[in-house]
Amino acid sequence: MNNSNVAILGAGNLGIAIAEGLVSNGQFKPENVFVTRRNTKSIQFLKDKGLQVTNSNSEAVKQCRWIMLCVQPAQLDNVLNDIKPHLNLEQHVLLSVITGVTIDKIVQSVGDFPIVRSMPNTAIAVQQSMTCLAFNDRASQVEQEIVDIFNCLGETLIIEEELMAGATALCSSGIAFNMRFIRAATQGGIQLGLDAEDAQKIAVQVSKGASTLLAVNESHPEQEIDKVTTPEGCTIAGLNEMEHQGLSSAVIKGLVTSFQRIQILKEQREKESA
Numbered sequence: 250m251n252n253s254n255v256a257i258l259g260a261g262n263l264g265i266a267i268a269e270g271l272v273s274n275g276q277f278k279p280e281n282v283f284v285t286r287r288n289t290k291s292i293q294f295l296k297d298k299g300l301q302v303t304n305s306n307s308e309a310v311k312q313c314r315w316i317m318l319c320v321q322p323a324q325l326d327n328v329l330n331d332i333k334p335h336l337n338l339e340q341h342v343l344l345s346v347i348t349g350v351t352i353d354k355i356v357q358s359v360g361d362f363p364i365v366r367s368m369p370n371t372a373i374a375v376q377q378s379m380t381c382l383a384f385n386d387r388a389s390q391v392e393q394e395i396v397d398i399f400n401c402l403g404e405t406l407i408i409e410e411e412l413m414a415g416a417t418a419l420c421s422s423g424i425a426f427n428m429r430f431i432r433a434a435t436q437g438g439i440q441l442g443l444d445a446e447d448a449q450k451i452a453v454q455v456s457k458g459a460s461t462l463l464a465v466n467e468s469h470p471e472q473e474i475d476k477v478t479t480p481e482g483c484t485i486a487g488l489n490e491m492e493h494q495g496l497s498s499a500v501i502k503g504l505v506t507s508f509q510r511i512q513i514l515k516e517q518r519e520k521e522s523a
């Protein structure tokens with residue numbers, strides 16, 4: 250086992266994004282990243298980039314220190330059963346990205362290991378994730394190492410585990426919500442006469458610019474809005490129409506619905522496994 254090896258168990262949408270993020274910023278050498286999937290055909294391209302690709306979770310776990318659980322919630326029990334006989338306290342730290350699965354639930358399955366709940370988003374592939382983290386007591390010794398890993402992949406925030414469902418909606422689903430806004434803006438631009446490519450280019454850069462203003466100025470969105478809204482001008486006219494149509498309300502209601510869905514799915518799974 251090499252101390253700097255990481256296993257990504259379940260290389261699907263998020264697992265692949267994490268693997269690509271870890272390797273492309275040079276933080277991990279490709280040969281130090283093990284990725285698993287039941288059918289490895291569709292992740293052959295990772296093997297071509299030098300990553301270790303296998304369909305054996307246990308083989309990956311034997312070689313690695315950091316074990317990232319990246320399967321869907323319903324697939325987790327299978328993976329934990331696979332790896333449990335190969336886990337040892339001196340070697341392994343478990344990191345779960347799985348929505349609605351508590352640290353306690355994982356401890357119940359595999360024992361009291363260092364466990365980190367992490368909630369990144371797919372922008373981790375391009376080192377622009379926001380990753381929310383919660384640690385159990387055993388994982389507190391590796392807290393800084395974990396934060397360092399995720400800081401190289403964007404920004405990190407340590408939160409109470411109880412806030413993880415809210416963070417999932419805002420931070421992880423948030424990528425999809427932001428994409429939909431960008432798509433809508435693009436469609437609007439096309440209706441105003443821009444061609445599709447130019448409209449998307451503008452919408453993307455405007456989103457990036459807005460985010461960067463808030464991050465750099467540490468300002469409130471309304472302060473930045475005030476700088477754009479000329480009295481009687483076109484911005485306030487458009488903004489007020491968007492609010493009349495329920496923009497803020499739709500976003501808030503969407504986040505709350507997403508949060509509630511996490512609770513419903515969690516309760517369903519707990520009932521099924523009781």
Ligand SMILES: NC(=O)C1=CN([C@@H]2O[C@H](COP(=O)(O)OP(=O)(O)OC[C@H]3O[C@@H](n4cnc5c(N)ncnc54)[C@H](O)[C@@H]3O)[C@@H](O)[C@H]2O)C=CC1
Nearest residue numbers: 259260261262263286287319320321322324346347348421
């Ligand atoms: N997709 C996203 O943006 C985010 C996803 N998550 C969480 O991450 C987890 C994964 O999500 P996705 O990547 O979207 O799902 P996905 O379905 O794309 O990926 C899961 C992968 O695990 C593989 N798999 C299933 N059973 C396996 C096993 N026994 N051994 C090895 N591989 C196995 C599947 O073939 C699949 O490729 C979920 O629990 C989700 O809640 C969390 C934050 C963001």
Ligand SMILES: O=C(O)[C@@H]1CCC=N1
Nearest residue numbers: 348417418421422423
């Ligand atoms: O939609 C989902 O359930 C997962 C969790 C957050 C992002 N994707």
